[in-house]
Amino acid sequence: MEKDLTRKKPLIQLSGQEPPKLLAVGIQTSEVSDDQMDASIVELAELVKTAGGRIVGNLVQKRNKLERNxxxxxxxxxxxxxxxARLEAVQIIADNELSGLQIRRMExxxxxxxxxxxxxxxxxxxxxxTTREGKLQVELANLHYALVRLTGAYEGLSRQRGGIGAKGPGEMKIETDRRVLKFRIQKLDEELKKMVQNREVQRQKRSERYAPLFSLVGYTNAGKSTLLNALSGSEIATFDGLFTTLDPTARKVLLPGGRSAIVSDTVGFIRKLPHGLVKAFRATLENVLQSQVIVLVSxxxxxxxxxRITAVEEVLRQIGVLEHEKVMVFNKIDLVPDCEFEALKASYPDSxxxxxxxxxxxxxxxxxxxxIISRDFTKVELALPVGSPLVHEILAMSQPSNQTWEGDLVKMKxxxxxxxxxxxxxxxxxxx
Ligand SMILES: Nc1nc2c(ncn2[C@@H]2O[C@H](COP(=O)(O)OP(=O)(O)OP(=O)(O)O)[C@@H](O)[C@H]2O)c(=O)[nH]1
Ligand SMILES: [Mg+2]
Structure with a gap:
């Protein structure tokens, strides 16, 4: 049976009715302010809650930098x-990504x-x-995570060296596991690429190919899916928790001038977003790469x-779209009085x-x-044969301001x- 190398450590253990208790530990390096540290710990508690656990206490150490060992x-x-012991925490959770060695030392x-x-x-x-693509991407991210932790996990073994120049049992084990992981990563990469290509082909109904594409991006829980629902009248699941949306969803949005655009929803970002995850979700983020305009929702x-905007921009930079045309949107103004966002208005003047x-x-x-999209449109007058498939395509992209039938011709502006x-x-x- 194939061993699952990505599941070595227990995750938050769900047992009985009560959410399991966890103790959060964090390092505040010199460039991190107290407020930033607090925000990171509060967010960690949110993450743990979303995953089904509960943080019962936290401990932060100030250090100049993160120590490797x-x-x-x-x-x-x-x-x-x-x-x-005092808080009866059954697990410790660190606010950073740890190496295998760091985890082992702490345990x-x-x-x-x-x-x-x-x-x-x-x-x-x-x-x-939920979708196969989503599941494959998660598996891929887990494999990336496991791959870089192989060394720490077997460190004890690798110290037992064989004869001079011979590899110890630990090293051999690591090499075999690494090969297995890399092989699986490559397979998943290929499969995901194929899925994206297939989606492209399906998406290639012409009206969608020519319609302008906007991507909603932003921090998790910013309200991206709620916004897409409001713009398009659809019912994508929204939830007050983190990472509700994983799969890209695109909807047509009719704009007042009769023009229409495709708006796509994307997976939310977060600070300290694991690099392996960004890599694994590259396929899903393809929509963002192709869009003319990025709507950054905060x-x-x-x-x-x-x-949070800085964290989002960092991910946009990683996927190479930071320079795309952007619209800054601040959402949830119903929750705070106007005077509280004056400063943001001043910092982001076109928002x-x-x-x-x-x-x-x-x-x-x-x-x-x-x-924005009016630049890419032009007014035309057409005379098309009745029943031409083009009529249907045109109507999917834009509402004519005038449409008449003359004999076997449809005339439209x-x-x-x-x-x-x-x-x-x-x-x-x-x-x-
Ligand atoms: N008060 C208020 N709540 C909002 C608004 N927009 C969204 N929400 C709520 O914020 C929560 C998150 O909304 P989502 O639309 O799921 O957020 P998202 O950005 O898609 O989140 P992820 O998919 O997890 O990245 C939900 O509980 C929404 O009801 C708003 O304008 N005002
Ligand atoms: Mg969402």
């Missing part, structure tokens, strides 16, 4: 052990199972993945909105403040989207994407 210093380790020092931030994020993704009621839930100021966003013009060239009566 031992996450917590000796003194803090003792303190953590006492605290865990030896505290005698309580240790997991890290990345592991919980991966667990939530695993719980929320939660105006979050206390650290700016830091739009809305409430996806109440619909407040949504017209301003729609207008902005419409004005309509705004079409400029890219689509070659398709209707033979039927053009006039163009602007």
């Amino acid at each position: 031992s996450y917590l210093g000796k003194g803090k380790m003792t303190e953590a052990a006492e605290m865990a 030896e020092g505290i005698n309580v199972p240790v997991i890290d931030r990345t592991r919980v994020i991966l667990e939530i993704f695993a719980q929320h993945a 939660d105006v009621s979050s206390l650290d909105a700016r830091d 739009i403040f809305i409430s996806a839930r109440t619909g407040a100021n949504l017209p301003a966003l729609i207008e902005r989207m419409d004005s 309509v705004e079409l994407p400029k890219k689509f013009l070659p398709q209707v060239e033979p039927f053009l009566v006039s163009a602007q």
Whole structure:
């Protein structure tokens, strides 16, 4: 039977009715402010809650930098052990991604199972993945995570070297496991690539190929799915928790001038987003790569909105779209009084403040989207044969301002994407 190399450590253990108790530990390095540290720990508690556990206490150590060998210093380790015992914590969770060695050292020092931030994020993704593509991506992310932790996990073994120049049993074991993991990663990569290509082909109904594409991106829980629902009248699942949406969903949105656009929802981002996860979700983020405009959605009621924007921009940079045209949207204005977001308005002068839930100021966003895409459209007058498949395609992209039937011809005045013009060239009566 194939061994599952990605499941070595227990995750948050769900047992009985009560959520399991966890003790959070974190390192505050010199460049992290107290507020930023607090925000990170509060977020870690949210992550744990979403995954089904409960943080019962936290312990933060100030250090100049993250130490490679031992996450917590000796003194803090003792303190953590006492605290865990007192609070009856069954697991320790670290606020950073840990190496195999760091986890092992901490488990030896505290005698309580240790997991890290990345592991919980991966667990939530695993719980929320519904489609085959989503599940494969989560598996891929888990494999990346396991791959870099092989060394630490077998460190004890690798010290028992064989004869001079011979490989010890640990090293051989690591090599075999590494090969197995790499092989599986390659297989999954290929399978995911094929899925994206298939999706492309399916998406290639022409109206979708020519329609302008907007991508909603932003921090998890910012309200991206709620916004897409409000714009398109659809019913994508939304939830007050982290990483509700994993699969890309695209919807057509009709804009007031008769033009339409495709708007896609994406997986939410978070600070310290594991690199392996970004890599694994590259396929899903393809939509973002292809979109003309990125709508960066932020939660105006979050206390650290700016830091969150920075975290989102970091991911956008990693996938190479930071320079794409952007619309900054601050959502949830129904939750805070106007005076509280004056400063954000000043820092992000072209931003739009809305409430996806109440619909407040949504017209301003729609207008902005419409004005952006108006550049790519042009007014034409067409005379098409009745029953031509082109008529259907055109109507899927734009509402004609005028449409008449003369004999076996449909005459219409309509705004079409400029890219689509070659398709209707033979039927053009006039163009602007
Ligand atoms: N008060 C208020 N709540 C909102 C608004 N927009 C969204 N929410 C709530 O915020 C929570 C998160 O909304 P989602 O739309 O699921 O957020 P998301 O950005 O898609 O989150 P992920 O898919 O997890 O990344 C839900 O409980 C929504 O009802 C808003 O304008 N005002
Ligand atoms: Mg969502």
